[in-house]
Amino acid sequence: MKRIFWTTCLLVIGIANSIAGPDNIAPQATVSASTTLDSRHSPASATDGLIGIHDKGEWACEGQTIMWGYIRYPWIQLDWDSSQSIDKIILYDRPNLEEHTAGGTLFFSDGSQVAVNSIPNNGRAKVISFEAREVEWVRFLVTDGVGSKLGLSEFEVYPSYRSYTDLTSWVNPYIETTRGRYFYFTPGSTPFGMIASAPHTRNKNQWGGGYNYNSSEILGFGQLHGWMLSGIEIMPTVGDIDPTQWQDGWKSAFSHDSEIAQPGYYRVFLEDYNIWVEQTTTPRVSMYRFRYTEDSETNILTNLGGYLGSTTMADAEVQRVSSTEFEGSFNSAGRLWGGPNNIKVFFVIKFDKSFDAFNGWQGGKNLSNIDVLKEVSHLVRRDSATYGEITQSYWDAETAGVSANFKVKAGEAIHMKISISFTSIENARNNMKSECDHWDFEKVREDARAKWNDI
Template sequence: MCQLFIQCLTAFLFTLVCLDRDESPDKPADLANPLTGTAKPRFDFFAAASLPLGMVSLSPDTHHGDLWNSGYRYNDPYILNFSHIHNAQTAGIPVMPVVGTCKSLQGLEASKSKFSHKGEIAKPGYQKLLLEDYGITAELTATERAGFHRYTFPAAKEAHIIMDLTAALGPVTMKQGSARKVNSTELEGYSVMAPTFRRKKDCTVYFVARFSKPFDAVHFWKADGSSAKQLVGSDSASGREAGVYASYDNLAAGEQVLMQVGISFVSMENARMNLDRELPNWNFDAAVNHARNEWNRYLSRIEVSGGTRKQQVKFYTDLMHTAIGRRLTEDVNGQYLDNSGPSPVVRQIPLTPEGKPPFHFLDTDGLWGTHWNLNILWALVYPEYGNTVAETFLSFYRNSGLLARDSWGGNWAHVMVGDQTVPLLAALVNTGRATFDKELAYRGSLKNAFPGGVRDRAGYEEGPNPAGGGIDLYIRHGYVPLEIRNRGGGFHRGGAAMTLEYAYQDWCLAGMAKKLGKSKEEWQQFMQRSGNWKNIYDATTGWMRPKDSAGAWFSPFEPVGTSTSGGHATPGFIESNSAIYSYYVPQDVNGLVKAMGGSAAFTNRLEDAFKSATGTGFAAEHGEHWSARVDYDNQPGCQLAHLFSHAGSPWKTQYWVRQVKDATFSDTTAAVGYRGDEDQGQMGALSVLMAVGLFDVQGLADPDPTLEITSPVFDKIVFHLPGQKKFTIKTTCPTGKDNTYIQSARINGKKWTSYEFPFEVFANGGSMELVLGDKPNMNWGK
């Protein structure tokens, strides 16, 4: 009996070990887990039935009401609806299948259904779950511009598929809806989204919905200032509240009804065209397979082996997140809606000889902080994605004369502060990855560096006379003074933070000007401005410190806030504090190290900050960024662990990057997943870079960019690069223990002793071999 127990226990433990080893034949799309971190997500966070950058992200909604903590929440007990658009500022076209008496006129809550995760499948491109109250199995997939539903019904005397076109979804309320019966298997209509805090104008989404089975009846309802009423005998409905449901009688057990929904932000005709082009038949399984293949094509740009299965799952989940935070808005014919002027205009992206748009016009949040995550990843292996983001903002410059910060509903919204686009443009230009008009990009960036450009505006500041960005004050004083908090409108009027961000952006502009062959006088003016960080560095305290227009330091000053600080930031900073922003000088880390007392002093104070943050997992609670010394919850401090290399201690970078990766970015559960604001894939991209052991504090915006080396978590990493090139990283760990520290390196067969190497070497293809170990080699990488 004892021997049998030992044998069973041994077999069990072996099974556990095998499950945690890399012996899985799974493709990347099988490993990525869309459910990770969905307990308390953003509305746009969960995406299973979607394609990379796809207009449609078809998924269940369990809660509405805000951008935060909304959409598909893993622990909620009810499904309210399935909807087709999940963006930070756009939503639309909810669908809900039910059996029994239809309660559509009573709102989404009346038709909700219990569900559990038993039997649920959620993979990139596909989701399946059971609506328990109705006994309906729902399966979802998507193309770029169309959603595809497959509902398997129980035996039902009556069944209905509801489209509540004016229901509030996530952070979006609807002003109006309309639906019309086209024939016994087709409906068409639209929903008009009311403005949001960030998206200041209406936005209309058009739809065409087709059903595989002719409905036995179709019912419309509307309300205008009164309770909703069903419209008897009508074939259409329009109003402040409006909707439609298709009805089926006497369905047999196991009978399936399929539904296809094409959408467009331009017109009903384009919605129909998108649907016709992308879903020409009713083969649901083929559509699922197509979606899976598209995700595998995206995720397989980086192939990893070794490590644990959990590390691989997290890696491909992170990589998936880099392709779901931004959504294309142009139709298959290249038309998109430009809403940046006094009235909407339909624009045309010039098509390739194959009849396809060469880039996408996106709905995308801003690029605040992407120089430490997405910009690097895009330049490494996804240059066409970085270029399509750039082309979106350059389209605004072509159409309306402003290189904007973000794009929602065809218009800009001035999210956060500064000229966030110039670091991306500079990175793509300086790495040789840019396919856009570089002269146009430079002119737009140049405009933003002076009054009359986007740096006039504080966060979300609208109106014809912006003043909250303070670029005029920055030019006059060499910094943005404390008084900016009382000047102009908008949010995030933190003068010290603005100064640091503007100085880095000036350096990016200088590098781009130099790369493009501009005059020495032209690029040197921005190099000089890039040193403005020194104007707010208080040598007596050793911290960046706000000061007023007369040059007086702000008092009482605290590098880290207290419980009385309130808000997201301490005075003068943006969603952070001086303890973190004091290291925001990527353009001159050597100068910062010297100002802070030299390498030893710099390293000691930074390491002390990391040691103090181990108990918090190196991340502040969202909304309490003022309280942290290290904060990987938010953008301003994403480079901190990598700074040790620049101060002469690359082994400390290797150690603390691994500590942050394990504590902050390794979880794969629904409960955690990401410690903080997984802001449109930024933290996913940072986690990817930590896993593969590549980074650049300067965001690849230097005219001669380099990549910094840290220790990867995998045995082998293959990067598939443009032009059919490959770069391979292989690691060995002779001790077979902890693989945190780099012992030695070879690049293309040659011994390499620096912690950085030219980006050009990577881009040309080749190999890197790293020997790792459990003890630091203090002689390597200095």
């Protein structure tokens, strides 16, 4: 069965545009540069995974200019211990708008080179794709810029298929995401796991709902994507957000350039909030890491009411347990295509940092400093015209949920765990205790990858 499963995956992926793939290999390289501004801006900082944070995790050169403004442009180089086959590099400029690395040239150890132009001046991704080549080192020479302390926030390098070392590297989760069903795209999952997490870019029925690659906004991140089963939509935000406006009030733009989707792992940058979101999972616990690029006040929303993809969340109940935890349940109702009419989902949600405030909302009303939220939903039928006939499209209900508020510093990360059960809150808590009683995000990610490779 294992051989048949993976052979099918490889054949399907062979006809798809390979957008997803293996991990960035830049952290495995030795990094050097022509000059370094100071110890806080060392060359190694350009491969540390901290992206778009001013004066943190950046390489910057010791600026050298002459009287008519000519800059002695710097270079940065990555050397590996062995030959690597690569076909994509992503560069991120320093987010400091006064210093702009605008363009340059990539030189490779095989003697080839690639010009790089129009690097964004806000720390956003510049993707450079090229024919696969075998290299032992790559150097980026800056050839255009504004300011003297030029550098990079991050230098990512991705291997070609020739260097894939495990089966999951061949998997492309984006297949069918321009027309597929609500539950097709679920990178935040394990084989046969209860958790199946993914971002939502369109909120509609089974066909075309959930994640659609052609969309440019993320509406939230759902933890359940099954046949007629959905729920627990979360969204990290910054600033004044009115959650009673539902997804229109908290959605964010994003770009595929900074997105990674792999079996058991997902990463994206929320452009409206300047937050990096990463998600991984155990079979029954979803784990998030939110990395903030600016000093902020963040509200991490948990939406438990309203239509979501294939069913409707209703009758939400939430109890605050402590300054880092809350628990509750909701009904996944309004199933139009078979199965039980209603499924009760229980959950426990924890953070690794105490929240400063715990608020909520129900319908059009915001609720401040709550300990309990209890909603009684009234499902409303929504119809649509199909070939001239009026048919039911879905059941709707008022939005309802809670918001955990935190004050964060630039570069700070907040971790969030969501465990579920279909039987009780106690069992949801036991699931978290037995599967994920720690905050080691990378361990959970590697365990999820191992489960997929061993299927």
